[in-house]
Amino acid sequence: MRDFTFNNPTKYVLGVDSVRGSLGKELKNHGFSKPMLHFGSGSIKANGAYDDVVGSLQEAGIEWVEAGGQKPNPRVEICRECIKQYKAEGCDVIVAVGGGSIVDSAKCIAVGVNLEEGEDVWGVWAGTTTATSGAPIFVVLTLSATASEMNNGAVITNMALKQKYAYGDSFNMPVVSFVDPKYQVTLPKWQTVNGAVDTITHLTEFAFMAASATAKDGLPNTSLHMIEALIKSQIENCDALLEDPTNIARRADFAWAATCGLNQMTDCMLGGGDWCVHMLEHAMSAVSFNLSHGAGLGVVLPGYLRFCDKVAKGEVTRPEGRPQPECLKEFLARYCKNVFGADSVEDAITAWKAILARWGHPTNMSEIFAVYDDIKDTNMDETLDQMTDITVGRGFTGQLLFPCKEEVRQIYELAK
Amino acid sequence: MRDFTFNNPTKYVLGVDSVRGSLGKELKNHGFSKPMLHFGSGSIKANGAYDDVVGSLQEAGIEWVEAGGQKPNPRVEICRECIKQYKAEGCDVIVAVGGGSIVDSAKCIAVGVNLEEGEDVWGVWAGTTTATSGAPIFVVLTLSATASEMNNGAVITNMALKQKYAYGDSFNMPVVSFVDPKYQVTLPKWQTVNGAVDTITHLTEFAFMAASATAKDGLPNTSLHMIEALIKSQIENCDALLEDPTNIARRADFAWAATCGLNQMTDCMLGGGDWCVHMLEHAMSAVSFNLSHGAGLGVVLPGYLRFCDKVAKGEVTRPEGRPQPECLKEFLARYCKNVFGADSVEDAITAWKAILARWGHPTNMSEIFAVYDDIKDTNMDETLDQMTDITVGRGFTGQLLFPCKEEVRQIYELAK
Missing domain, CATH: 3.40.50.1970 (Rossmann fold)
Structure with missing residues (x-):
């Protein structure tokens, strides 16, 4: 706690x-x-x-x-x-x-x-x-x-x-x-989707922090239950609104879930959010001015989840002094199961991409590069290098794992 | 909404x-x-x-x-x-x-x-x-x-x-x-259990109000998800504390879930709580001064759930003017599934009684009558009549169904 x-x-x-x-x-x-x-x-x-x-x-x-x-x-x-x-x-x-x-x-x-x-x-x-x-x-x-x-x-x-x-x-x-x-009834579809992805990412960034609980304390149960509840609610609300954008009751429900996603309540007991996914996305927006925040967040999340999975499984050798949180494995199992009904990180990513796809949202980095005018003719490797420099240049790459430069580059790669 | x-x-x-x-x-x-x-x-x-x-x-x-x-x-x-x-x-x-x-x-x-x-x-x-x-x-x-x-x-x-x-x-x-x-580490076991049952009942009384949503509005999704999350969290927290009452992190988690159960947030969009279960319990405490609030609430809940089920299925003929909420059936299915993993009200009640039993809490009205000194030698039918009079005497028997005198008596009967 x-x-x-x-x-x-x-x-x-x-x-x-x-x-x-x-x-x-x-x-x-x-x-x-x-x-x-x-x-x-x-x-x-x-x-x-x-x-x-x-x-x-x-x-x-x-x-x-x-x-x-x-x-x-x-x-x-x-x-x-x-x-x-x-x-x-x-x-x-x-x-x-x-x-x-x-x-x-x-x-x-x-x-x-x-x-x-x-x-x-x-x-x-x-x-x-x-x-x-x-x-x-x-x-x-x-x-x-x-x-x-x-x-x-x-x-x-x-x-x-x-x-x-x-x-x-x-x-x-x-x-x-x-x-x-x-x-909000007249909002374009992409703005509703981006709002949902933004809220879900806020909640996920908070949830990630639970992973740093000690084995003795266990995962902060109530905060995680509330976060999982709000993510599920917002996925359902977004689905319903893409079906019927004029449903006022759903608009209200969507609005309340979005507010609860970052109104200082959902991170009680978690010590704030991780924010690594946000840092990675800010660099994406910096190289592609046309990219909306929500679009970038949705695509970079799987890369970070994969990186967390590798750390949890001991598949990467981290630089000295970088965190190796005790509860990371336990947290990932819970998050993937309770949010996406998945038994592994890869299954959770598959479920997340299915959601993005039905919302008409890009699902991976390659799609982003194919879609957005200001980066589609660039060399992807070079642009990912540039994004890595921007992310690391801010000096803060998240609270939970605080990835180093090579690791940030790897996360972008894992989101390809 | x-x-x-x-x-x-x-x-x-x-x-x-x-x-x-x-x-x-x-x-x-x-x-x-x-x-x-x-x-x-x-x-x-x-x-x-x-x-x-x-x-x-x-x-x-x-x-x-x-x-x-x-x-x-x-x-x-x-x-x-x-x-x-x-x-x-x-x-x-x-x-x-x-x-x-x-x-x-x-x-x-x-x-x-x-x-x-x-x-x-x-x-x-x-x-x-x-x-x-x-x-x-x-x-x-x-x-x-x-x-x-x-x-x-x-x-x-x-x-x-x-x-x-x-x-x-x-x-x-x-x-x-x-x-x-x-x-809270030194609290007797029964006080921890009663605290959990009280919180779960607060949340359930709020959830019941969702049942009065119109079919057009649908159930208030975000509030229900949060309520379900908090109930599940508190059940897990109580289980963990009965195992190890000295777990400070769990005590903190339990405390936060209890606060969120009635801090004016969980009933947003629901128009307050139903409070029928509370009214029924107050009458129980009135005839048995030794009965704690939590013990009464836990036992009377199944009776109210069964009554709601009968109304939803059209199995009871209600007096003129009493509500027949449109969404009651849909709500009950969701509540029983999401809170207790049950496919019917009876299965949910079975699950709830299993929880009460492992917490060492009475599971039905007969047990209450067998256990509490000040009512165990009374005639049960007469005492239930007396409780019915007290409940109805208050003039308010809940927002959702507002049961009449005969129905209140029936709810006690259904909790036997």
């Missing part, structure tokens, strides 16, 4: 028309009077979220300021402009209307507006500036995947420096998050 | 020696300076909790007031005394040190100290007085079962009026709850 503290004060409101009925009132009850609406490309005007937000504010007699135009993989450069605007207009709360990127961006703005004059918000993400507070954040979610609506984390990109970092602190938890499933 | 709001601000700290290291500091950080320690018969002096609490307060230089002596099934009469003492001594926070009864009692005291002069706290539980705030509550938990450490509910007994009611509001959520599993 690992000691833990669970503290999630975000008020999470799920329901059709919940925004229209409550956003303005909630802001008023909290004493806020000048929200900055923060959003992206304007899809919120197509899915109905913008009308609900504005309608609710008008009914409550609240004036607002608009700050749109943020991009996917949210950019600090745009956050800086929003920070200036927030201060200039005397706003007192941010209302993030969009998906995970917009919520992350709102968290960056929230931190930035509370910094001392002259301090740049990127310093907080780069680890050179200390933040101690943030402006309050309300969320109106339009895409379920990252769970940013109920956690304190935010991944921000610095275009100028070509850096992408995560940062989070308790003061960056949203105050209230509204999830109205009707906004 | 049902719309829901999830908001649980309690900070939950789980870890060996967490109280000793943090309680005093947490109180200080929150600005509290005069806690009232509230506890029961003094078992906290045997299990180490009292020494940790007092040691932590001394290290932080905090003086305290003691108010012990509360009983299981906590009494409003004792709460009233504590309310007087809290005000007379100028306390500013309650530290509840004990199991669910002590936490419930602390919630009653917390409400009572904030009422207007002359208002009696029982009025709040009886529904005749409105409370709008409560004193802050910290918890040091020594027995995991009720999850009162992370919810807003409290069941209080009025000995004079022979009434027992539940009440809860958001201001009654504990601020911080400490769960140190080492206090």
Whole structure:
């Protein structure tokens, strides 16, 4: 077991028309009077979220300021402009209307507006500036995947420096998050699939950490049961939504499972997540800008599972000092059985690829290289070398096995 | 689906020696300076909790007031005394040190100290007085079962009026709850078993509500998966603890599963719990004061499951206006399969009784009557009639099926 503290004060409101009925009132009850609406490309005007937000504010007699135009993989450069605007207009709360990127961006703005004059918000993400507070954040979610609506984390990109970092602190938890499933009915199929793969990978990264339990402690039973439950639920929800994207009850169920996937609850007793699969995927996105996060995660997972299997079976000689977790074998057997009904890692991978295939998602690295324009004409070996350098360059390749450079290269190879 | 709001601000700290290291500091950080320690018969002096609490307060230089002596099934009469003492001594926070009864009692005291002069706290539980705030509550938990450490509910007994009611509001959520599993190592076997049965019943009462989903909505998938996961986890944890009561990691896992069983999360999308099984058990405890809550719950569950099965199959003619939920059949099939690996309700009951038997817990009503001194010489039919009157007298016999008097009697019969 690992000691833990669970503290999630975000008020999470799920329901059709919940925004229209409550956003303005909630802001008023909290004493806020000048929200900055923060959003992206304007899809919120197509899915109905913008009308609900504005309608609710008008009914409550609240004036607002608009700050749109943020991009996917949210950019600090745009956050800086929003920070200036927030201060200039005397706003007192941010209302993030969009998906995970917009919520992350709102968290960056929230931190930035509370910094001392002259301090740049990127310093907080780069680890050179200390933040101690943030402006309050309300969320109106339009895409379920990252769970940013109920956690304190935010991944921000610095275009100028070509850096992408995560940062989070308790003061960056949203105050209230509204999830109205009707906004998600019009999502393209690939966004639903990517959301599911993202959630399943978050949960799997947490589960991997159970493998580092000692034989004496045994595997953290309750956390693993909950993780397995949420993965199974999200696979079923995604299947059902590809069948009928307009099923509002399923959209709601999908949204709640996605939130629970990374709302600080599922990793209790696990000491956070492993995140090796995420690190490997970030490097894939870095060489292929067109590759979506979910697509990369789904494909690299089998490579990591195979590598874990080899370590568990003692088939690889690890460099000195790299972990050889006691419970890895026991964990893999449980994970493969309980999540995929499989008796071996290879059977679990076969089951996972069958799921990806029926979702129209690439199933291995070769398919990624064949499909994505910006890498399909490259030499695969060279590109995998490049991805390995990027992964290792970050200095962190996961908590559980912390693979070295040669091993990272091997994992990509195992995902071919 | 049902719309829901999830908001649980309690900070939950789980870890060996967490109280000793943090309680005093947490109180200080929150600005509290005069806690009232509230506890029961003094078992906290045997299990180490009292020494940790007092040691932590001394290290932080905090003086305290003691108010012990509360009983299981906590009494409003004792709460009233504590309310007087809290005000007379100028306390500013309650530290509840004990199991669910002590936490419930602390919630009653917390409400009572904030009422207007002359208002009696029982009025709040009886529904005749409105409370709008409560004193802050910290918890040091020594027995995991009720999850009162992370919810807003409290069941209080009025000995004079022979009434027992539940009440809860958001201001009654504990601020911080400490769960140190080492206090639970010395629990008698029957208390561990009763804790497990209580948690499993809470989760089952929530699951039953899924049965009222419409065929169009389908069963609330994510909530059911989480409930099933927690039930399975708690069965495994209880088995492991009966094998080795000193396994600290299992004690921690058991504690976390018990908390998740009723911390307002597992019933999201379900509209609360059914609570019919609880109502039926309360009447059993009312005729047999020696019967523990967990023992009664475990035995009456099969009767309710059988009754649900009959309704689902159309084998009983229900009185006009009583619910005939669309999804009941589908729900029962899922619950029996996913929780007990059973293909029918009878097979699930057989599996449940096998679990009770290996835990040394009574498995049916006849055993209860044979075992408990205060009912073993009574006429069973007459006592079941009496229990039926008590159940129906409360006016509420559950949300899902809301059985009428004849049906309540039949459920007891089905649990014979």
